[in-house]
Amino acid sequence: MTFTLEEVLEATGGRLLCGKREVVFPAISTDSRRITEGALFVALKGRRFDGHQFVVEALAKRAGGVLIEEGKAEEVQRAAQSERPVILVKDTLRALGDMARHRRQKFGISVVGLTGSNGKTTTKELIAACLETSFPVLKTMGNFNNLIGLPLTLLQLTGKEKVAVLEMGMNVPGEIGRLTEIAAPDVGLITNIQRAHLEGLGSLERIQQEKGDLFLKMRQDGTIIVNLDDLRVVELGRKFPGRKITIGIENRADIMAKEIRTEGREGTSFRLFHEGGEAEVRLPLIGRHFVYHGLFAIATAKLFGIGTEEILKALETFQPAPMRMEVLSLEGGVNLINDAYNANPDSMEMALRTLSEVKGEGRAIAVLGDMLELGDFTVEAHRQLGRKAALFSIDLLLVMGEEAALVVESALQAGMAPDRAKRVSSPSEAARLIKAFARQGDWILVKGSRGMAMERVVEILRREKEEKDALSSALPPS
Numbered sequence: 001m002t003f004t005l006e007e008v009l010e011a012t013g014g015r016l017l018c019g020k021r022e023v024v025f026p027a028i029s030t031d032s033r034r035i036t037e038g039a040l041f042v043a044l045k046g047r048r049f050d051g052h053q054f055v056v057e058a059l060a061k062r063a064g065g066v067l068i069e070e071g072k073a074e075e076v077q078r079a080a081q082s083e084r085p086v087i088l089v090k091d092t093l094r095a096l097g098d099m100a101r102h103r104r105q106k107f108g109i110s111v112v113g114l115t116g117s118n119g120k121t122t123t124k125e126l127i128a129a130c131l132e133t134s135f136p137v138l139k140t141m142g143n144f145n146n147l148i149g150l151p152l153t154l155l156q157l158t159g160k161e162k163v164a165v166l167e168m169g170m171n172v173p174g175e176i177g178r179l180t181e182i183a184a185p186d187v188g189l190i191t192n193i194q195r196a197h198l199e200g201l202g203s204l205e206r207i208q209q210e211k212g213d214l215f216l217k218m219r220q221d222g223t224i225i226v227n228l229d230d231l232r233v234v235e236l237g238r239k240f241p242g243r244k245i246t247i248g249i250e251n252r253a254d255i256m257a258k259e260i261r262t263e264g265r266e267g268t269s270f271r272l273f274h275e276g277g278e279a280e281v282r283l284p285l286i287g288r289h290f291v292y293h294g295l296f297a298i299a300t301a302k303l304f305g306i307g308t309e310e311i312l313k314a315l316e317t318f319q320p321a322p323m324r325m326e327v328l329s330l331e332g333g334v335n336l337i338n339d340a341y342n343a344n345p346d347s348m349e350m351a352l353r354t355l356s357e358v359k360g361e362g363r364a365i366a367v368l369g370d371m372l373e374l375g376d377f378t379v380e381a382h383r384q385l386g387r388k389a390a391l392f393s394i395d396l397l398l399v400m401g402e403e404a405a406l407v408v409e410s411a412l413q414a415g416m417a418p419d420r421a422k423r424v425s426s427p428s429e430a431a432r433l434i435k436a437f438a439r440q441g442d443w444i445l446v447k448g449s450r451g452m453a454m455e456r457v458v459e460i461l462r463r464e465k466e467e468k469d470a471l472s473s474a475l476p477p478s
Helices: 005-012 051-060 073-080 092-107 120-131 149-154 175-183 204-211 213-217 231-238 289-303 308-316 345-358 375-391 404-413 427-437 455-474
Strands: 015-018 040-042 065-069 086-089 110-115 137-139 163-167 187-190 223-227 243-248 255-262 268-274 277-283 326-330 334-339 364-368 396-399 421-423 443-447
Touching: 005 015, 005 065, 005 086, 005 092, 015 073, 040 051, 040 092, 051 065, 051 073, 065 073, 065 092, 073 086, 086 092, 092 149, 092 175, 110 120, 110 175, 110 213, 120 137, 120 163, 120 289, 120 308, 137 149, 149 163, 149 175, 163 175, 175 204, 175 213, 187 213, 187 289, 204 213, 204 231, 223 231, 223 289, 243 289, 255 289, 255 345, 268 289, 277 289, 277 308, 289 308, 326 455, 334 345, 334 455, 345 364, 345 375, 345 443, 364 375, 364 427, 375 404, 396 404, 396 427, 404 421, 427 455, 443 455
Parallel strands: 040 065, 065 086, 110 163, 110 187, 137 163, 187 223, 223 243, 243 255, 334 443, 364 396, 364 443, 396 421
Antiparallel strands: 015 086, 255 268, 268 277, 326 334
């Protein structure tokens, strides 16, 4: 992953203030704490930090050069004293994206770009798992799906990869459009359009418009994969002039799922119908909503010429990402669904529905945290959440956060027994109540927005099992 100084100047339109032109950077870095020797340090400005404050520190750690914004006179003067390349640009964040786009074009790989309100990460991982059966694949790691993370992902290209699978997140208007410009996807898909990030965007219509920038700004001779069961996505897909492949459960599509079955800890299975015939598919993921993610993966893999047998094997052996409907075992035969990574109204409903379906003869316990970034919809969304908990016959509802009282009140009004819906003040209190209530065969769901860090509840509950397992293994055999 080397970059010549000339490549950086060409990609960014930057101006070399000082330093030799015959420089090769072994890496691009935006973090002065982790910069490697010889790397180009890109000074980014954020809400809580300004990378320009760390330019001298980066150079002291043997950065090969720095890329900084015009107008930073003091930083420019101090950096120039190092005699290493100092590159000036109008906007360092944009320059980072421009370098990534240059890298993507240089190697001419195929790019799959995906966005959506829910299910982006699981869909990305499923697609990558299928493609990896036949190609070297670069994929988004962790939450590197924004205007910093996606460029840093593309900058990892070495020339060996054949496909990049890139997740595109959205927190501010225009973000999907810019990410699409950088990635230039050959294949695009929108998992769904639902109620997420309403605080920043205001309405579902605005979310649809922003997500739709993927179809609008990607290669128009490319291919999109359209979920026919999401009418907002269908509407966006109509305007795309290139090839369309459709998936669906409720509506007739090119690639369809029927006979969907939730099979407890074993996951979800369905009958696949496609142009090549029929097949039985098993996903180690619990919940009907994961079927859509599987269909997107199947459609993408077939687009790249991968056979059905290879696809089915990849799906069946898939390992889900942590904290995304992750099924764990607790002490006493209790099952736990760790879905603590994030939450919005629609994903909460899907998770509660799944909990009610998977519990079987056991009881359903839901430990829920606030849903954040909903703006004016916050109060109504949490009232609806309480009603949904009652509708899905949750046996014990524990709620944390500033909106907890609303959720509990609405659940009680919808018919939940007073001793089965409680507001809790801490993860330890939630864990204590669960331990007193849960018995063998019960299922627990833990879910909330990222800022609520609901995994703390999971950690406390798992600690007891780990300690008992450790004690058991230390005892001599009887």
